[in-house]
Each structure stands twice: as C-alpha cells, then as structure tokens.
Amino acid sequence: MAVVKNENGRDILLSMVKAVQDNKQYLGDVDGLIGDGDHGMNMNKGFTLYGKQLGDEKTTFTNGLFELGKVLLNKIGGSMGPIYGTVFMEMADQGDEVEEIDLQLFINMMEAGLEGLYDIVDARPGDKTLVDTLFPALEALKAAHTQGRDFPDALDDMVAAARQGKDSTKDLVAKYGRSARLGERSRGVLDAGATSCFIILEAMAGGMQKTME
C-alpha cells in the first residue's frame, strides 16, 4: 500500500503554491463575475508569501500545511485567511509529527479540515462555496478506502469528485459570501472559492502522487 513520506512535503506544497500562482488571473475573473474580483489576488498573495517564507528549506508535508495555514490566517484577511487557514492548520494537526501518511490518515486530515471549516462558517454542501468542492472530495476518499483502492487511485477519485463538485456550483444559488446578495442572479457562474479549492486539491494530489512514484 502506497504512502506519502511526510518528509517529502516541500514538492507537494510547492506544487500547490504554483497552481495558485498560475491561476491568479483566472480566479480573479471567476470572482469578478458575481463577487468582487479579488479572489485570485488574495490567494496568490497568501500562497506566494508562504512560498517565499519556505525559500530553499525542506519541510514535512504537515508542518508545511501548518505554516501555510498560519500565513493565510495571519497575513491574509477577508474570508480566505480564516477559511483556508483553518482547513490547512486542522489538517496539519491530525498528521502532526508522523513519518508516513497513508490513505486513512489522509482521510482523517481532510475530515479535520472540513470539520474545522464547519466550525467557522455556516455554509454546507449546496450553498455555492468551497464546501461544494471539499465535501465530495472527502466522500470520494472514504468511498475509495472502503473499496480498497490504492492511495494514488483514491487521490484520482478525490480530484474527479472535487472537479465535479466545483462544476456543480455553476447551477447553484449563492447563500454565503458576497455573491449571496445576488440571489438568483448568482446562478450560471462558478463559485470562486470552490474553484480555488479544486485547483489546490488537484495540485496537492498530483504532488502527493509524484512522491509516491
């Protein structure tokens, strides 16, 4: 059964940073349609700050997640700081100090992230937020585990579910955040947070799979 060596965190985290940087403009455009257009800027600022802070250093995956979360929480205001900050820090707490992360542990980490998020936001699946990406991603991991799929395959399942979840926000009406005020007018467009969450999970999964090769 494949595992992620916690000590190989650097590449995973850098691929997450790069994915956000590459999609700065796209995320801004998505947010611009029914939000205030700053989502790309906000995410890019936080992830880039973390990338700079990391510099040439090595890091474990869990420590890196914790530091990334702290940067977001302490340096990025708005909703994104506390939201992604909480998710990453709670994930990190679960996997703290371990040497290897297997599928079960990763599921625990993701579950803790989602629970932490539920603690600070009222949004649930169907409300057109990043929860619509995160929740099905976790469900897919659990299903893969039940089905006895290998870790890399489970990650593929997670990404597919995240993508579907993200795409599902297009037909939803926003209930929280800035776009909520648009009511029915918010339908027909992706949710920015759901989109960034997919991009991050995809990059994270890809990074993890690479370390397992």
Next chain:
Amino acid sequence: MAVVKNENGRDILLSMVKAVQDNKQYLGDVDGLIGDGDHGMNMNKGFTLYGKQLGDEKTTFTNGLFELGKVLLNKIGGSMGPIYGTVFMEMADQGDEVEEIDLQLFINMMEAGLEGLYDIVDARPGDKTLVDTLFPALEALKAAHTQGRDFPDALDDMVAAARQGKDSTKDLVAKYGRSARLGERSRGVLDAGATSCFIILEAMAGGMQKTME
C-alpha cells in the same frame, strides 16, 4: 433735436431684459469657451428678476436703470453684479429725475457708467472685457455729438462702435477675469462680457429709438 422722454423707460428696459433672455444660451456658450460658461445664466437671472420686479408697472428710464442696477448688485454675485450694477446705477444717478434725456445727457450718463466701472475694475480698453465694448460706444456717441448728428443716428453710431469693439475682443488676450489665466490660449474667441454689453447696448439703443419715433 430728438429726445427720450424719461417716463417712457418701461419699453426700453423691457427690450434690454428681452435681449438678455433671448441670448442666455449664446452668452453661456461664449463664456464656456474660455470662461466657466455661466455668463448667460448670471445675466438672465438678474435681468429676469428685474423684469419680474417691474411687473406691469411703468417706470422712468433712469429709475428703471437704478432698480435694475440694484437688483444686479444685491441679487447677482460674481463679477456681473457689481460691474453692471455699478454701470447702471451710475448712469441713473446722472439722469435722475429729469423729464427728457437728450444726446448730451445720455453721453454724461454713459460716461458716468464707464467711470464708475473704472472705479472698481482695473481693466481698460484692450484687456478683453466689456470695457472694449463700452469705451468705443461712448467715444462714438461723443464723436456723433461733435459732428452734430441727431440722437437716433448717434445711437446707430454707438451700436456700430459697440459691435466693432465687441468683435475686437476676439483677437485680444484676456488680462482680467477667469479667462486671463489662459493667456495666449484666450485669443481667438469673443469675450463674454463684451458680448453681453453689446447686446444690452443694442437693445437699449433700439428701445430708445423706438420711443423717439
């Protein structure tokens, strides 16, 4: 020798009021080119107020001029209130209580108006202000008197000179008022005050001539 019966002031003053009202837009446009575009509005407001104040009443020409001047001075701020207010009130003072106004008295009135103006402004002929209309108008009256021309003809001469004076402002550079700040850029356009002064003198002369018919 023709004279203006002072008691016939109403028609003269009303023709002045009407001329200003009819040219409200035009004066605004002229002022808009190198000033702030409000000259038509300012003049129209003052003359219309006087017209309303007069209502259906009769008035002597000199009393009417005095009242018009007072309305301008008390109700119209900016430069136009004191400038035209002074001119009209000084003119009125000269002809106060007379029964008939002959060419000589009218010259005295115009001279007093110009002198009064010189008291409060530094502008002199050539500075691209209403002085460029008023000064040659007075000179023409004096010349006509010397030449022994009749009053109505002298008024024709005055209007012609006023028109020429007004047109001469086109090639001048403004030295006073808002357009002065434009320096060379003020050349090529009529001066708003010189234009309204011509319009007023033309209407005044026409009104006077009519009462002499």
Next chain:
Amino acid sequence: MQRILNNPDNIVDEMLEGFAKCHGDIVKQVITSEENTRGVIAAVDAPKAGKVGVVTGGGSGHKPAFIGYVGKNMCDAAAVGEICSSPTALAFLEAFRAADGGAGIACLYGNYSGDNMNVKMASKMAKREGLVVKTVIANDDVASAPKDQREKRRGVAGEILMWKCGGAKAALGGSLDEVIATAQKAIDNTRSVGIGLTPCTLPAVGHPNFEIKPGTMEVGIGHHGEPGIEVCPLETAAQMAKRMVDIVVPDYPYQAGDEVVVLVSGLGATPVMELYVLYNEIDKLLKAQGIQTYRSYVGNYFTSLDMMGATLTIMKVDDELKELIDMDATSVGFRQP
C-alpha cells in the same frame, strides 16, 4: 483611473503611515509582531487601566471608518484590513491586546462574513491569553435582508453611533457587560439605507467592478457595491429622501414622538453640499411624521472610496443614549463638541 497612488498593493500601509504621522495627538500605530508589520491603530493613551477596551476593525476604503473613530471616548483600537477585505485574525487579536486595560474588550464591528470569521478566531486566541472579549455585531442596513432575517443584515454607517455610545459608556466606567448591552441597544435602535449613484474603483483593480448606469440609481446598495433592492431612474433629492425614509422608518418602526439621531453620510465622491440638500429633505419628512431629531450629523462619515451616493441612518435615543451621544469625543472622523 485618476488616483493618487504609488504601488496599489501598498496603499493601506502607506495610508496608515501618513495617518499615524498626521494624527499623533489622537492615535498611535502599535506594532507588536513581525507577522503583522502594519500593526493596529490605537488611541494615544490606550490601554487605559480599569477601562473596558472598545475595539473595532474592518476593511480599508471607508475613511474615516474604521481608524478615524479611534480616539478619546470612542474606540480604543482598530484592526486594519486591505481595501474592502476583513483584517486578519491576528490583527484583531493585536487590537484586543492594544485596548486591554484589564476590564475586558468590547469588540464592536459590522456583520460581514470575513469579519465574523476573523473576530471569532481572534477571540479564541485571545481567550488562550486570558483576555475577555465580547462582541456586538452591527446589522443596521435594512436593505441587506428582510426584517425576519435581521441577523443577516450588514453593518453600515450605524456602526458610528454604536461606537459613539459604546465608547462613551466605557469612558464613563461601564463594565464590559454594560458596554456590550449599551452598544447592542444602540445598534438595535438603529436602521440605515444607502443609495448608490456611481460605482467605485479599487486601486488594485483599476476599473469599477460593478456598474450603475448613468441616469439610474441603486437603492439599498452596500458599502462594497453589494447590489441593492432596486435599480431605478435617478430621482430628485426630495424623492431620494422619501425613498430612504420610507425604507428606514417603518422597519424599526420610528414613530411620532420618538427622538432620534439622524446621520447622513456621503459615500465618498458626492459633494458635501448635496448631502445637506438631501438632509434638508429628510428632515422635512421626519418632521411631518412627528419624529423629533435630537441630533444630526451630515458629512463623509462612512465612505466607499470614490463612490457617489449617500446613506441615511436613524437611531432612536432614550435618556441613556442621549447622554452618551452628547458626550464630547475626539477622533479623526468624529469630534464633538
């Protein structure tokens, strides 16, 4: 975009530097961690031992809010966010620390999801440090949710009256629970509505990110351009005043005989003389309904960068709120007498 900027990404930090330099007699910039080099703005004599610390915070771009309401008998500290974006949890935490005089912290802020989350996280962290933080969340903007969902409504210019009353209560020696109760009463007695006439442009974006068509106006617009309840043809000042009064008055409802504080704030770029024209109409309408104006404020109190438009805020006052609203205050944005 015809604006005065260096790097748009640094505008908040540069503004703070200028603000702190200019107003050293009223406020100070307190920097206590390497992670928040911007620090927080605190009253020059904060923290005051034994006094409840009054804290606020929010995104930038609403000058004089939020830092302009820090000062004598108003707020003790404010956390500063990016333009139209909540301050970080750390910034709120540092504001709590800067305001803590040992008698607890009253965090009085506006109902925006980012602010809610960051205050929540900051309060958790503060608790770990032994700080006692209680909150009042302003929700005076009538247009942002129906009355039966008041908890969803945004906070707008009514926050100023909440800070004024809460700040005065704390200055008079009120306990934390008293300050919280008073601030809550102040905002519960308060209703606001805004009309937007032009959009605003975020310096880092460079163009308006929403639209108000010339010849129209947006009734109920939010401070960040959140869509209002209705877009309609541009009206006269008298008609706008009627619309605003008709939204605000029945919602509370304010009634004949009530004494109220009236606050008309510009959204930034509307000439102040027009705010007085609007106030004049509002005053006539309130008088006609028998509502008595106890005090009134007109000016750019809570803005949205270069947006044109105005907000109307009404607060019903009782004897306690009258005493508090009357108290002198010295902040950059609100000075009395």
Next chain:
Amino acid sequence: MQRILNNPDNIVDEMLEGFAKCHGDIVKQVITSEENTRGVIAAVDAPKAGKVGVVTGGGSGHKPAFIGYVGKNMCDAAAVGEICSSPTALAFLEAFRAADGGAGIACLYGNYSGDNMNVKMASKMAKREGLVVKTVIANDDVASAPKDQREKRRGVAGEILMWKCGGAKAALGGSLDEVIATAQKAIDNTRSVGIGLTPCTLPAVGHPNFEIKPGTMEVGIGHHGEPGIEVCPLETAAQMAKRMVDIVVPDYPYQAGDEVVVLVSGLGATPVMELYVLYNEIDKLLKAQGIQTYRSYVGNYFTSLDMMGATLTIMKVDDELKELIDMDATSVGFRQP
C-alpha cells in the same frame, strides 16, 4: 450627472437650509433683508460685543469652505455666493453687520475679481453705516502668477490657516489692526499648489466645463478649474508630492530649521486614504530638507465639488502663529482639539 439635487438653481439655498438645521449648535442663518433671503451664516453667539468680527465669504461648491469655517475662535460670519460665484455686495454687507461687535470687522477673503469688487462695494456701504472694515486678501496659490506678481495670485486652501490665525487672534482680544496684521502675516507665510485629476461638474451646467484627459494631470489647477501651469502624464503619489513640494517650498522659500503647518486638502472626490498616501510622501520630502512639521491637517478642507485631486499648503509659523494655530476651535469644517 449622477448627483443629489432638486432644482439646480436652488441648490445653494437648500444646502444652507440643511446646514443651518444640522449645525444649530455652531451657527445660525441670519436673514435681515428681503433682498437677500438667503441671509448669511453667523456663529451662534455672533456678534460678540467688544470683539473684532472676522468675516469671510465666497462662492459655493467648496465645502466646508466658506460657511464650514464659521464658529468658535474662527470666523464670525460668512457671505454665501452661488456655485463658483462671488456673494453679492449686499451679502458681504450683511455678514459685516452680523459680525459687528463694535470693535471693527476683519474681512479675510480670497483674491478673485468678483470677491474683490463685491467686498469693495460692501465696504463702501458699510462705511456709510459707520462700520469699520479692513481686509486681508489671501493669495497663497503659487501657480496662479509669478512671484513678482504675487498680488495677482488666487487664494486657495491657505485661507483656512488665515481664518484660523485671524479668528484666534480676535478671540484673544486682538484689536482690529492686530487681527489684520496677524491674518496678513499668516497668509504672507503661506504658499499652496493644487493638482487636478478630473474636472468638476456644476449642477446647473450638467457636464464638465473643462477637461482633464484620463492619464494626465493638471499641475497648478485652480479651485474652479482655472488652468494650471502644466498638463503632464499622471504620476505616482511620490512624484506628485515632489512636484508640489518643489513648487511651494522654493517660492517662499521654506528652509531647513523652519517650522511649518502642512495642510493637504482633497478637491472633493479623491478618496481620503489617498490624501494620506500623498501626505506621507510630502512629509518625507520636507523632513529630507530639514523643514519641521509643527502641525498637519489632511482631509477635504477646501474642495471643488466632485473634482479629483489635492492641494498642498504650507505655512511657516513663529511663536505667535503657533499659539494661534494651537488654540481650540469649533466650526463644522475645523474642530480642534
């Protein structure tokens, strides 16, 4: 034109009505003749027996100037003109009457030809009534004429410092000659310059009557859009600050060791946060030249309707001016401490 108006021709009267209603604790509207139904704005306790009356006046559209500077230890009365147009001679005369406490009138106003004429005529009429009026004509705007023609320069935001010092001197019991001498010293020690970023629109006109092309700025612009010394590409805040300092400082000239008051005013529609960014840059430049800032003011102190841009004003202070500038004051536009 996205503005808050009823009939544009009545905007000044309606504004005054709202202003007087809102600020009854500071000012009153004094109407003494049927010919000037607008009256004048006077301090609530004017005239003060035995005190020199400080009077000003000017066109409307510059809020808080001019009426916003009437109040305790500032001006006693102000004459109110139409938008961008001098008040009538009668209005100035009525302001003199409203401010006359028997010790003479100091009329402190700005150098515009309309104001000059109307003050001149009002002074003549006042003399006939036995009032003693002396004047100081502010001419702080460096960009409006070369230094050897200072008498031609316009008055801009420097007028506020002239009123502050003249008003304080009168409040301290100065004689008419002393008040005049102090106000004259204040304005002689003062230089200003403005940069315009957008034109403004007069409500009755409905469209801008001059142009500032996007991407450019007009250095030295006047408060009514009078053309400046130079139109150049839009610059950063740091570059604008340098331009302004380089125009203002050498003209006086202010030198190392001088103590100065710095006033940065917005022209109306520029977000106030940007004024602080600009002030921050100005402060750095002054410090680098060894010029010491004794006090500074940043805000919308002297505006031009919805124009974007800012003015910089510097006044050198000696011991007398320091005492006067430090004095408390309560007007709508200027409150201290």
